[in-house]
Amino acid sequence: MARAYGGVSIVNAVPAGVGSVMAVDLAVDVRAWECPRSEARSMDDEYVLALAEEARKALGLGPLCVEVRSSIPPGSGLKSNSAVATALMLEASRLAGNRWGRLEAAVAAARATLALGRSITGALDDATAAALGGITFTDNLSMRLVRRDEAPSVAVVIYVPRIPKRVDVNRLRLLRAYHESLFELAMRGMYWTAMLMNGLAIDAALGYGLAPIAWAALSMGAVAAGITGNGPALAAVFRDSPREYLNWLGEFDGSAMLVRPVNEVG
Numbered sequence: 001m002a003r004a005y006g007g008v009s010i011v012n013a014v015p016a017g018v019g020s021v022m023a024v025d026l027a028v029d030v031r032a033w034e035c036p037r038s039e040a041r042s043m044d045d046e047y048v049l050a051l052a053e054e055a056r057k058a059l060g061l062g063p064l065c066v067e068v069r070s071s072i073p074p075g076s077g078l079k080s081n082s083a084v085a086t087a088l089m090l091e092a093s094r095l096a097g098n099r100w101g102r103l104e105a106a107v108a109a110a111r112a113t114l115a116l117g118r119s120i121t122g123a124l125d126d127a128t129a130a131a132l133g134g135i136t137f138t139d140n141l142s143m144r145l146v147r148r149d150e151a152p153s154v155a156v157v158i159y160v161p162r163i164p165k166r167v168d169v170n171r172l173r174l175l176r177a178y179h180e181s182l183f184e185l186a187m188r189g190m191y192w193t194a195m196l197m198n199g200l201a202i203d204a205a206l207g208y209g210l211a212p213i214a215w216a217a218l219s220m221g222a223v224a225a226g227i228t229g230n231g232p233a234l235a236a237v238f239r240d241s242p243r244e245y246l247n248w249l250g251e252f253d254g255s256a257m258l259v260r261p262v263n264e265v266g
């Protein structure tokens with residue numbers, strides 16, 4: 001069995017090709033074994049079979065049977081897609097006698113999601129956070145991990161509204177220069193400032209209209225709040241108790257979760 005994690009965006013990589021993600025304790029577990037004919041048991045078997053095919057080609061394995069269990073709400077901006085791909089690459093590598101380290105498995109996952117048209121940039125920021133935990137910084141265009149930091153001890157409240165995901169790559173790319181600056185800010189350790197500015201800009205670019213919820217989180221003590229990934233989920237980071245905000249969210253349609261950053265993996 002192999003495990004990878006979901007995460008929340010500090011800097012979305014779609015605008016500038018560079019991104020940063022903090023891993024959180026929403027896990028994906030993948031179990032795989034060689035079998036006569038490839039089969040998958042998951043919420044999207046076609047995707048999992050396509051990933052398994054990429055993994056077995058790269059590692060020289062036979063057909064794979066794969067089971068996926070995930071606690072990450074899919075399609076919400078919490079990196080479910082990269083976490084599934086990363087856990088599957090880690091598990092395939094284990095079957096091949098631990099051929100890859102965790103970083104190599106994340107790169108294999110990013111190459112696979114790009115090849116399958118399931119990510120825009122390869123999302124190496126998402127895949128490295130899924131594999132390594134902590135806060136990762138990546139250049140997705142050159143498929144390179146720039147740095148990994150230990151995540152501070154904070155509480156993260158995730159709100160997943162019941163609205164559809166929207167992705168408009170052309171609009172997101174208008175933020176290129178702005179996001180290059182946010183990446184520099186995050187690399188200087190100003191994670192929460194970068195996360196707040198990222199989340200508000202992505203909300204405006206994609207037209208979710210969720211900024212009032214981010215402002216409410218700030219007024220209730222959050223140090224950062226905003227859209228994660230391409231949404232629609234909104235993550236808010238608290239150094240102190242998030243109880244007031246969690247109670248307030250209870251009145252809205254959608255689901256709210258309290259999670260923690262993950263530093264220890266594997």
Ligand SMILES: Nc1ncnc2c1ncn2[C@@H]1O[C@H](COP(=O)(O)OP(=O)(O)OP(=O)(O)O)[C@@H](O)[C@H]1O
Nearest residue numbers: 042043044070074075076077078079080081229230
């Ligand atoms: N448990 C799972 N089993 C199989 N496939 C999954 C699972 N969870 C997610 N996926 C795949 O990932 C897709 C969601 O990926 P998508 O990129 O839309 O969202 P995300 O990764 O949550 O968001 P973001 O990239 O903005 O963080 C699902 O439609 C499905 O194909």
Ligand SMILES: O=C(O)C1=C[C@@H](O)[C@@H](O)[C@H](O)C1
Nearest residue numbers: 012013019119120121123229
């Ligand atoms: O598809 C992609 O390339 C990405 C999707 C989102 O998760 C982003 O947050 C990530 O930085 C890149």
